[in-house]
Amino acid sequence: MSTTAIRPGSNALALDELVQQDRVHRRVYTDPDIFALEMDRVFAANWVYLLHLSEIPGIDDFKQVWIGTRNFVVSRKGDNKVTVFANRCSHRAATVCREPGGTASTFTCPYHGWKYDSRGQLFGVPGKTAYGKTFKARDMHLARPAQVAIYKGLVFATLNDKAPGLEEHLGHAKRFIDDWLNHQGGHENLCVAGAQRFKLKCNWKLVYDNAGDAYHVPFSHQSLLKMTNDRYGGGDMSYFAAADRSNMKMYDLGNGHTLIDQRPDMHKDSAWNQQRPQPGREAFEAHVRNTNKPEIVSAVLDSAVGAGMNLNIFPNLLFIGNQIQVLQPVSANDVLVHWYATQRADADDDMQSMRMRTQEDFPIMGEMDDASNFEECQRGMETSPDDEWIDISRHFETGKDEEEAPGLIANPVTSELHVRAYFNKWRALMSVQPILNVEKTKL
Ligand code: FES
Numbered sequence: 001m002s003t004t005a006i007r008p009g010s011n012a013l014a015l016d017e018l019v020q021q022d023r024v025h026r027r028v029y030t031d032p033d034i035f036a037l038e039m040d041r042v043f044a045a046n047w048v049y050l051l052h053l054s055e056i057p058g059i060d061d062f063k064q065v066w067i068g069t070r071n072f073v074v075s076r077k078g079d080n081k082v083t084v085f086a087n088r089c090s091h092r093a094a095t096v097c098r099e100p101g102g103t104a105s106t107f108t109c110p111y112h113g114w115k116y117d118s119r120g121q122l123f124g125v126p127g128k129t130a131y132g133k134t135f136k137a138r139d140m141h142l143a144r145p146a147q148v149a150i151y152k153g154l155v156f157a158t159l160n161d162k163a164p165g166l167e168e169h170l171g172h173a174k175r176f177i178d179d180w181l182n183h184q185g186g187h188e189n190l191c192v193a194g195a196q197r198f199k200l201k202c203n204w205k206l207v208y209d210n211a212g213d214a215y216h217v218p219f220s221h222q223s224l225l226k227m228t229n230d231r232y233g234g235g236d237m238s239y240f241a242a243a244d245r246s247n248m249k250m251y252d253l254g255n256g257h258t259l260i261d262q263r264p265d266m267h268k269d270s271a272w273n274q275q276r277p278q279p280g281r282e283a284f285e286a287h288v289r290n291t292n293k294p295e296i297v298s299a300v301l302d303s304a305v306g307a308g309m310n311l312n313i314f315p316n317l318l319f320i321g322n323q324i325q326v327l328q329p330v331s332a333n334d335v336l337v338h339w340y341a342t343q344r345a346d347a348d349d350d351m352q353s354m355r356m357r358t359q360e361d362f363p364i365m366g367e368m369d370d371a372s373n374f375e376e377c378q379r380g381m382e383t384s385p386d387d388e389w390i391d392i393s394r395h396f397e398t399g400k401d402e403e404e405a406p407g408l409i410a411n412p413v414t415s416e417l418h419v420r421a422y423f424n425k426w427r428a429l430m431s432v433q434p435i436l437n438v439e440k441t442k443l
């Protein structure tokens with residue numbers, strides 16, 4: 001292993017040594033200098049998910065968001081009109097917005113009172129006459145990222161004006177995002193609700209790794225599976241026991257995006273019947289049978305349960321079941337995970353309640369299993385620096401790659417193809433020194 005120094009801004013990364021086809025060096029998860037480069041090259045220079053429009057439904061609704069460690073605000077002006085601006089005063093850099101979200105037609109910096117409108121445009125400077133003549137000509141509006149784009153209500157941004165269009169970036173993943181949105185009754189029917197938030201002592205990539213990991217399920221979640229099996233004879237996730245012989249598949253969708261498709265098993269007969277028991281289940285089923293035509297009962301019941309996908313959109317967006325996870329890296333060994341529940345605009349109270357019971361089920365019981373492993377992987381990497389490599393070779397040499405379409409590769413579901421695939425994109429992004437742009441001109 002090379003001991004090449006890692007310096008922010010330098011291309012002397014020895015990336016081919018740190019990230020190989022079937023193994024990754026521990027420093028990729030532990031080195032603060034690599035983390036600092038990732039914030040520029042993997043996050044700021046790449047498309048990053050910010051929020052869904054349903055989180056800011058009204059005029060002047062806003063929410064704080066993050067592009068890696070860069071803090072922005074998204075504010076809404078109309079149907080599909082959003083403005084994204086940095087949460088950083090043009091005067092002396094104080095954060096202008098101190099609330100996580102809300103409704104505001106103006107933002108006043110608490111330090112010296114500079115005033116910005118809800119699109120981040122400066123319109124008031126106390127004691128303005130004390131500034132010289134050139135002040136007027138300066139661009140002092142809040143800084144906007146180079147590109148903002150929306151795909152079916154999902155808002156993304158990048159500071160890289162050379163980044164390819166959002167739809168090109170999403171590529172094969174678009175089709176599966178569409179499937180996921182259709183499970184919610186279409187993108188205009190989706191309401192992203194509140195979040196459970198986890199602050200974890202681990203690198204952000206350990207969370208990304210796990211969302212595409214079907215190998216760990218019968219081991220990490222053994223107690224959950226055993227309880228369900230002992231008490232109720234199986235249910236959701238029991239097919240993971242012999243996962244590679246199941247009908248599920250792992251997909252490399254290109255550009256670091258990946259999918260575990262559970263639907264061939266989970267939705268094979270009835271997704272509803274395969275769920276673990278939940279409070280209110282019997283009453284809900286009776287309610288659905290009483291209020292719907294018989295031919296649509298099973299579809300309505302199935303829409304209360306998960307979408308049967310773990311769909312990872314690199315680098316920070318994870319669709320898991322009916323939920324949306326957003327990763328907010330904080331440092332090389334700290335990450336905030338925002339786990340959003342979703343609702344359907346067309347659903348009655350009984351349906352919303354049942355969807356919530358489903359969405360509470362795994363995060364409450366299963367996320368703790370995962371979170372503890374993320375933190376223990378980080379601890380292992382940090383406390384045994386002499387054992388340098390993370391193995392990602394599962395199904396690398398078994399010849400199971402199937403190209404279902406150009407650039408769309410399927411594998412047995414427990415494959416570590418997922419990790420290899422996103423590290424290919426990671427390495428490509430990390431090997432380019434990007435030019436990052438923000439815009440402070442008048443809109
Ligand atoms: S830092 Fe915002 S007004 Fe001075």
Ligand SMILES: [Fe+2]
Nearest residue numbers: 217220366370
């Ligand atoms: Fe898990």
